[in-house]
Amino acid sequence: MAETPEKFEHILYERTDHVLLITLNRPEKLNAWGFQMESEFLRALALASADPQVHVIVVTGAGRAFCAGGDFSGWSRELAGRAQTGREVSPLTSGEGSPEVPIALSRSKPMIAAINGHAVGIGLTMPLACDIRIASDRAKFSARFVKVGLTPECGSTRYLAQVAGLGNALYMALTGRIIDAEEALRRGLVDRVVPHASLMDEALALAQEIAANPASAVWAAKRLIHENAVESDLRRAVTQEGFAIREARRQPDHAEAVRAFVEKREPQFNR
Numbered sequence: 001m002a003e004t005p006e007k008f009e010h011i012l013y014e015r016t017d018h019v020l021l022i023t024l025n026r027p028e029k030l031n032a033w034g035f036q037m038e039s040e041f042l043r044a045l046a047l048a049s050a051d052p053q054v055h056v057i058v059v060t061g062a063g064r065a066f067c068a069g070g071d072f073s074g075w076s077r078e079l080a081g082r083a084q085t086g087r088e089v090s091p092l093t094s095g096e097g098s099p100e101v102p103i104a105l106s107r108s109k110p111m112i113a114a115i116n117g118h119a120v121g122i123g124l125t126m127p128l129a130c131d132i133r134i135a136s137d138r139a140k141f142s143a144r145f146v147k148v149g150l151t152p153e154c155g156s157t158r159y160l161a162q163v164a165g166l167g168n169a170l171y172m173a174l175t176g177r178i179i180d181a182e183e184a185l186r187r188g189l190v191d192r193v194v195p196h197a198s199l200m201d202e203a204l205a206l207a208q209e210i211a212a213n214p215a216s217a218v219w220a221a222k223r224l225i226h227e228n229a230v231e232s233d234l235r236r237a238v239t240q241e242g243f244a245i246r247e248a249r250r251q252p253d254h255a256e257a258v259r260a261f262v263e264k265r266e267p268q269f270n271r
Contacts, residue, residue, distance in 0.1 A: 006047070010037040012062070013044050018055035018211040018270070019204060020048050027063025032071035033122045038098055045104045055211035055218070055270070058203050059130065060114040067123030069144055098122060102155030105129040106226050110210055110218060114203035115139045115190065120178070124189070125156035128163050131222060133189070134203050136196040139181045141189055147176040162229065164188040214253035214269045220244045 012023040022044050024031040031037075048054040061067055101122075105111055106129065113127035115135040120142045127133050143160065145152050152160065152173050160169035168187040172179075181193045194202045210218060224244055228237040248254055253269045260267035 006043075008040045008044070010034070011040045011044060013047070015051075015054060017208070018053060018215075019207040020044075020051075020054045020057045021204070022057060022059045024059070024061045024067055027061075027065075029071060030065035030068035030118060031061040031063070031123070032068055033098075033126075034071035037071075038101065042100055042104055045108050048109055049107075054109060055215045056110045056112065056207040057108060058112045058114055058207050059127075060200065060203070061116050061123075063117070065117040065123070066113075066115045066119040066139065067121075067126065068118050069121030069123055098126075098154045101126055102129040102159065110222055112203050112207055112210075114199055115141075116196070116199055120144045122154050124172075125152060125154040125159065128159035128189070129155050132191055132206065134192045134194060134199065134206070135181045135184060135190040136199045137181050137193055138196045139184070139190075139193075140178050141172075141181075141184045142176060142178040143172040144176050144178075146174065158230075212269065214251065214257075216251050217248055217253065220248060 008025075010024070010026055012021070012025045014021045014023070022041065024033075024037065024041075026032060026037065045057070048057055102125075105126070111130035111132075113130040113133045115127055115133060117136065117138060118140045119127060119135075120140075121144045124141050124143055143152055143156065151157075156173075157169075160172060164172070164187050168189070171177075171187070172189075179187070181190070184190050185193045192202070224240060228240065231237045231240075252271070253267075256269060256271075257267045
């Protein structure tokens with residue numbers, strides 16, 4: 001287990017080998033999302049991006065919930081405090097939502113959301129911006145915004161439709177219903193549902209599997225899929241792929257894969 005690079009209060013940052021585990025760590029508040037948690041989460045992603053030892057990131061929640069949505073009480077305190085001091089208000093509390101979170105996730109190393117409990121509001125939409133979602137059979141999901149007179153945020157007006165399809169996106173956004181893990185799977189919100197006791201084992205095993213692949217190729221594949229998913233010009237999409245594959249052919253891991261094939265052995269990547 002690597003040492004935490006700096007002190008966090010609302011998250012845990014734990015790296016083992018090439019996998020980083022970020023845990024939302026306000027269990028007494030059901031990991032409600034506030035300005036400090038968001039700031040620490042974004043800082044953790046930046047640290048992971050700068051750490052060549054981190055190949056894959058898993059995010060989960062401490063206690064009974066993954067994230068039960070926004071911490072309205074925390075927002076009110078921050079707004080009041082910043083109004084008194086004259087300090088700038090964060091986008092999160094100024095009413096602009098969490099604009100940097102989906103952008104940071106789209107640019108991050110591969111992200112797996114291990115959804116251990118309630119995933120509500122931003123607790124649902126943040127995992128949608130991750131690359132893979134594994135849910136406990138105890139998890140519950142809701143795009144709850146309409147129930148508090150708000151509209152979806154954190155990129156979810158894109159990701160809900162991309163991940164679950166337009167019909168399911170509208171169903172979740174317009175009803176604000178809470179659904180269980182099996183319905184979330186049927187609606188395409190998550191990729192797998194596993195027994196609660198095995199959630200972290202399953203998520204970390206998947207992370208290790210991805211981390212064993214060539215890091216540069218994994219990152220390039222993620223970047224291309226994110227960019228080309230909304231690219232309407234097919235020629236531009238295949239041109240971007242061509243640039244990426246030419247670069248990949250120059251990397252040591254491709255040469256190692258070719259040698260391993262010829263020598264009839266398993267390749268040893270990321271050396």
